[in-house]
Amino acid sequence: MSTPEPAAPPIELRxxxxxxxxxxVEVVARxxxxxxxxxxxxxxxxxxPLLSGLLSDGTATVRFSWWDxxxxxxxxxxxxxxxGAEVREFRGRPELVFSWKTRVGPAGEAELxxxxxxxxxxxxxxxxxxxxEGFRLEARVVRTAPRAVSVGEEQRIVHEGLLADHSxxxxxxxxxxFGLKAGEAVRITGAYVRLxxxxxxxxxxxxxxxxxxxxxxxPEPAQVLRAPPRLLGELDSEASAEAVAVExxxxxxxxxxxxxxxxxxxxxxxxxxICRVHGEVTGVADLRARFVIDDGTGTVxxxxxxxxxxxxxxxxxxxxxxxxxxRPDPSLLEESLAEALVGRRLRARGxxxxxxxxxxxxxxxxxxxxxxxxxAAEELARRLPGAPR
Amino acid sequence: xTVREPAxxxxxxxxxxxxxxxxxxxxRVASYLVxxxxxxxxxxxxxxxxxxxxxxxxxxxxxxxxxxxxxxxxAVVVTAGTFQPRAAAQLRxxxxxxxxxxxxxxxxxxxxxxAPQVSVRAEVARSVSEIEERSALAEVGRQSLDRxxxxxxxxxxxxxxxxxxxxxxxxxxxxxxARAALQRYPQADRAAFRSGLKSLVRRxxxxxxxxxxxxxxxxxxxxxxxxxAPVAAPPPSQEGRADEAAFLDLVDELSxxxxxxxxxLRELLQRIAARGVGAGRAEAALDRLEEGGTxxxxxxxxxxxx
Numbered sequence: 019m020s021t022p023e024p025a026a027p028p029i030e031l032r033x034x035x036x037x038x039x040x041x042x043v044e045v046v047a048r049x050x051x052x053x054x055x056x057x058x059x060x061x062x063x064x065x066x067p068l069l070s071g072l073l074s075d076g077t078a079t080v081r082f083s084w085w086d087x088x089x090x091x092x093x094x095x096x097x098x099x100x101x102g103a104e105v106r107e108f109r110g111r112p113e114l115v116f117s118w119k120t121r122v123g124p125a126g127e128a129e130l131x132x133x134x135x136x137x138x139x140x141x142x143x144x145x146x147x148x149x150x151e152g153f154r155l156e157a158r159v160v161r162t163a164p165r166a167v168s169v170g171e172e173q174r175i176v177h178e179g180l181l182a183d184h185s186x187x188x189x190x191x192x193x194x195x196f197g198l199k200a201g202e203a204v205r206i207t208g209a210y211v212r213l214x215x216x217x218x219x220x221x222x223x224x225x226x227x228x229x230x231x232x233x234x235x236x237p238e239p240a241q242v243l244r245a246p247p248r249l250l251g252e253l254d255s256e257a258s259a260e261a262v263a264v265e266x267x268x269x270x271x272x273x274x275x276x277x278x279x280x281x282x283x284x285x286x287x288x289x290x291x292i293c294r295v296h297g298e299v300t301g302v303a304d305l306r307a308r309f310v311i312d313d314g315t316g317t318v319x320x321x322x323x324x325x326x327x328x329x330x331x332x333x334x335x336x337x338x339x340x341x342x343x344x345r346p347d348p349s350l351l352e353e354s355l356a357e358a359l360v361g362r363r364l365r366a367r368g369x370x371x372x373x374x375x376x377x378x379x380x381x382x383x384x385x386x387x388x389x390x391x392x393x394a395a396e397e398l399a400r401r402l403p404g405a406p407r
Numbered sequence: 408x409t410v411r412e413p414a415x416x417x418x419x420x421x422x423x424x425x426x427x428x429x430x431x432x433x434x435r436v437a438s439y440l441v442x443x444x445x446x447x448x449x450x451x452x453x454x455x456x457x458x459x460x461x462x463x464x465x466x467x468x469x470x471x472x473x474x475x476x477x478x479x480x481x482a483v484v485v486t487a488g489t490f491q492p493r494a495a496a497q498l499r500x501x502x503x504x505x506x507x508x509x510x511x512x513x514x515x516x517x518x519x520x521x522a523p524q525v526s527v528r529a530e531v532a533r534s535v536s537e538i539e540e541r542s543a544l545a546e547v548g549r550q551s552l553d554r555x556x557x558x559x560x561x562x563x564x565x566x567x568x569x570x571x572x573x574x575x576x577x578x579x580x581x582x583x584x585a586r587a588a589l590q591r592y593p594q595a596d597r598a599a600f601r602s603g604l605k606s607l608v609r610r611x612x613x614x615x616x617x618x619x620x621x622x623x624x625x626x627x628x629x630x631x632x633x634x635x636a637p638v639a640a641p642p643p644s645q646e647g648r649a650d651e652a653a654f655l656d657l658v659d660e661l662s663x664x665x666x667x668x669x670x671x672l673r674e675l676l677q678r679i680a681a682r683g684v685g686a687g688r689a690e691a692a693l694d695r696l697e698e699g700g701t702x703x704x705x706x707x708x709x710x711x712x713x
Contacts, residue, residue, distance in 0.1 A: 251413070251578025267452060267543070269414055269510045269531060312510075314416035314452065314550050315578040356493065361508050361533035363542060376410040389542035395612035398548045401556075403602050 028102050032131050034078035034152055036112040042102040045114065046129045047073040048225075049096050054087075073098075073114065076133050076208055076225065077152040081113040084122070099125040135207045135227070144185035147218050147257065151210035155220075157181040157188075158236040159202045160243065160261070180260055181220060182242045184235060187260040189369070190220040196228040203233035216371040217258045247365060250377065251315025258371045264379065265365040265387045266313030271356040275307045277338045277348060305335050309359055311366060311379075318377040320366050326384055331358045363387045412437055413580070414452040414510045416547040420480035420603055421446060422453070426523040427591045428515050440513050440525065443595035445554035447584035450512050451527060454478060454543035456620045457485065457507035457534075460498035472498045476509055476527070477618045478544065479606040484526040485509050494529035504620040506540035508533050537617070545611045548604055553577075555601055557585045565589075593673065594686060650684055650692035651701075658702055658710055669709035 030044040052071035059066060069087040071094075072079050082103075092098075100122045104115045116122055133152075141153040162179030177192040179200070188211075192198065208226040211218050222228070247265035274287060279301025281293035288301040305327040310317050328334050331354075333341075338351055365387035368380045427441040437449045455478030462469030463486070471488040472495055487495040494511070501507075511529040518524065535543070557577050561567060572582050588595070609615035657678050661670035679689045696702045703713045 249576075249578050251580045252573075252576065255573070255579060267414070267508070267510070269452070270411075310411060312411075312414045312452070314413060314546065315580060316413050317411045353493075360531055361510075361535060361539075363539070389545050391538070391541055391545060391611055391613065394542075394545035394549070395608055398545065398552065398604070398608045398611060401552045402605055402608060403598070 032077040033073065033075045033080050036078075036080060036105050036114070038105045038107040038112055041105075042119070043105055043114075044099070044101045045073070045075065045103060046097065046099045046125050046131065047075040048130070049092070049094055049098065050074045050079060052092065052094055074151070075131055077131065079151060079210070080111070081108065082116065083113070084116040086118065087116075087122075097125045097127065097130060099123055099129060133207070135205065135229075138207055142185040143181065143183045143188050146188055146211045146220065149210070149212050153207075155181070155183075155206045155209070156231060156236070157183045157204060157206070158233065158239065158242075159198050159200055159204060160187065160239045161200045162190075162192075162198050180242070182237050182239075184237060187242055188218055188220050189260050190222065192222040192226075194222065194224045194226070196222065196226070198228070200239050203231050203236050205229045205231045216373060217260075217369060243367075247313075249315045250311075250313050250318055253318075253370060254316050254372065254377060256370075256372070258369070260369050261367065261382070262370055263365060263367040264311060264313060264318055264370075266311040266318075266363070268309050268359045268362050268364060269312040269317070270310040271352070271360055272308040272310065272319065273352065275309070276305065276351040276355045277335075277342060278304055278306055280304050303335060303339060305331075305333075305338060307331070307355060307359065311364060316377065318366075318370065318379045319375070320379045320381055320384070322381060322384060326381065327355075330364075330384070331355050333358075363389075412449040414450045415446045415448040416452050416543075416550045417442070417446055417448065418480040418547055418551060418604070418607060419453060419455065419476065419478045419483040420600065421551065422451070422483050422513070422525045422527075423481045424595070424600070425515075425525050429587065440515055441584065441587045441591050443588055443592035444551065444597060444600050445558045445581065445585045445588045447580070447587050448513055450510065450530075452508065452510045452543070452547075453483060453485075453527065454508050454535075454540050454547060455482075455506070456504045456617050457498075457501065457509065457532065458504050458620055459501045460487075474498050474532075475620070476507065477620050478547075479610040479615060479618050480603055484524070485511070485529050485532065486514075486526055487511075487529045487532065491528065491530055494532045497532040497534070498529065501534065504617075505534050506537050506617065508535050508539070508543055540617075541611050541613065544607055548607050548611060551604060552601070554581055554585065555597060557581055558588060558597060561585050561589060594676070594690070647688075647692060647695070650679075650688055651696055653682060653684065654679060654689075654692050654696060655701065655712075658712065662711055667709070669711050672704070672708045672710055675710065 028042040028044040033045060033047060050072040052069055054069050056065045057068045066085060067087060069084040069092060070082060073082045100116055100120055102120045104117065105112050106115055135154055138152060138154040141155055143157060160180035160182050162177055164175050164177050167174055167176055177195060177198060179190055181188050181190050206226060206228050209220060209222045211220055242261055245263060247263040250264055253259060278287045280286065281288050281296050281299050282302050283296050286293055288299060291298060291301065293299045305324045306322060307327045308319065308321045311320055324335060341351060342348065364384060366379055366381045366384040368382045370377055370379045421442050421444050425440050425442040429439040429441055431438050439447045439449050441447050453476055455476045458475045460472035460474040463471040463473045471486065473484060473486045475482050476485050487498050489495065509527055509529050510531040511527040514526050514528055516524045569582050573579060606615060657675055658670045661675060662668055676689055701713060702710050704710050
């Protein structure tokens with residue numbers, strides 16, 4: 019038996035300040051996610067209940083494990099005060115363990131650490147590439163629109179849009195209505211960044227605070243939404259980008275393009291009447307095009323929906339189906355689409371993500387790119403020897 | 408990671424000047440051709456007047472076609488075979504020269520005399536309107552000049568870091584290509600190439616009609632580039648003789664002082680330049696000495712007395 023250590027009172031800490039120093043700590047935090055299971059102890063095989071999940075206090079989010087928790091009454095969103103919790107390190111990050119030595123009780127909103135906005139570090143959009151919280155952002159609302167989503171059984175309205183500062187643009191999702199309007203300059207605290215399908219996403223919920231500020235130096239929405247095209251070779255060094263324009267030549271049409279059949283449930287393209295997820299289905303006819311735009315410095319894959327495909331191809335879904343009835347060879351349709359697209363100069367604007375296959379653009383707009391030949395010739399001539407300076 | 412190779416927007420002149428190859432190692436690794444003007448390309452986009460295609464080889468029906476694309480700077484051979492069915496069909500469909508856009512992979516062929524010839528194996532050979540052709544040439548011109556600017560900047564300030572250049576807006580692939588071009592073609596005449604883009608600009612402006620198209624290459628099984636006919640060179644001037652003598656002295660001096668017994672070409676050119684002999688004159692003297700059999704270059708970049 020070891021001699022009992024002198025009982026040092028636990029120190030109350032904010033989650034961002036946790037270090038696995040071996041001293042018990044006291045924290046007040048909100049349960050963000052939780053999961054109950056039973057874990058067999060290695061020593062004697064006794065199964066013990068474990069509650070684990072994520073805690074957040076607005077300065078950081080950490081994992082926690084709670085051995086032998088109360089059977090009920092612990093819910094997501096609840097605020098708890100834990101006295102005498104142990105800090106451990108897991109994969110280089112601190113996490114909290116609540117054991118029989120820890121006293122855990124409910125706490126009120128007011129007990130959460132009060133964070134003065136000016137005490138949080140000011141971040142630029144460019145630096146919000148990885149999951150992060152506990153920062154301050156000053157940005158312009160470039161655009162915003164409500165969208166209905168279903169969370170489980172419940173229908174909720176989220177507000178989605180874009181935020182921009184001088185360093186870049188990021189997509190946001192707001193689960194509370196802060197009354198954001200395009201063009202407003204705002205200071206946001208209490209929000210966090212997560213990665214969603216390879217794109218960083220700025221998330222505001224009821225814990226976030228939004229303050230309107232003077233726009234000083236923030237870009238106008240029009241500047242962001244009408245920015246000139248960027249070189250793909252330059253975009254390639256970023257993992258993702260929002261509302262960017264690219265311009266180049268269509269060099270390749272990727273199959274399947276043209277007339278496709280989609281699963282009525284998940285909208286995936288079905289091959290041979292089989293959906294990858296839902297098995298044998300009766301596909302619903304649709305038009306799409308997937309093609310490669312090349313600007314000489316890099317390439318990007320673009321997928322267009324029915325409306326954009328109809329416009330670029332100048333063939334409607336009905337027309338495509340009629341043609342297929344007249345000449346039942348689907349490759350003729352694809353060839354006709356290739357004829358309409360490959361070699362054309364297009365400008366596409368949208369969000370870009372990069373994966374191991376390269377860059378992919380989800381277009382918000384796509385149109386023929388025209389070159390003003392007189393201006394182009396003048397600009398080129400100015401760069402040649404003998405040009406008037 | 409298999410990311411698609413971009414189609415470098417280049418002039419036929421740039422392809423004509425390209426002689427350096429960078430072979431990928433391992434399986435399924437792309438090879439590149441490095442141009443003197445800052446391109447490191449696996450695939451290209453060229454625009455100009457495309458001749459009707461002619462079948463190559465004796466296969467019946469033919470399986471390979473060849474045409475010629477002429478832009479305002481030069482011409483390049485464009486081919487397509489049965490593995491590029493769409494491009495082959497596009498090549499064969501024309502009966503008269505027409506403005507076209509060609510995207511394809513590069514091939515470097517060395518004849519028996521070692522003379523390199525670059526051709527484009529087309530993946531796309533699309534007939535376009537004259538406006539589209541001129542628009543494509545405008546882009547070709549702009550990117551060619553951007554790449555030249557980058558080369559000049561690197562020549563002036565070789566210590567510039569990639570980071571600085573990227574911040575200045577140059578894509579990483581261009582920076583890599585520029586460094587390769589400077590290393591492989593230290594003597595390239597980039598100023599002449601820049602001037603040569605004047606005809607392209609006139610074409611973009613519409614002041615110049617479509618380039619005159621030479622007849623296509625006649626059908627044959629192998630591509631045999633004709634070595635340049637030996638031109639009876641005028642006897643060198645007194646100045647030329649002096650250059651040659653200076654050259655020979657330096658070759659002796661350098662090869663005596665070197666471990667392998669050869670004179671290093673680059674060092675030689677630097678030393679001769681230090682004596683006030685310009686690059687053009689030095690090259691001419693070197694050519695005469697090599698043609699006359701006085702010195703030889705058994706290893707690339709290494710000279711000795713024959």
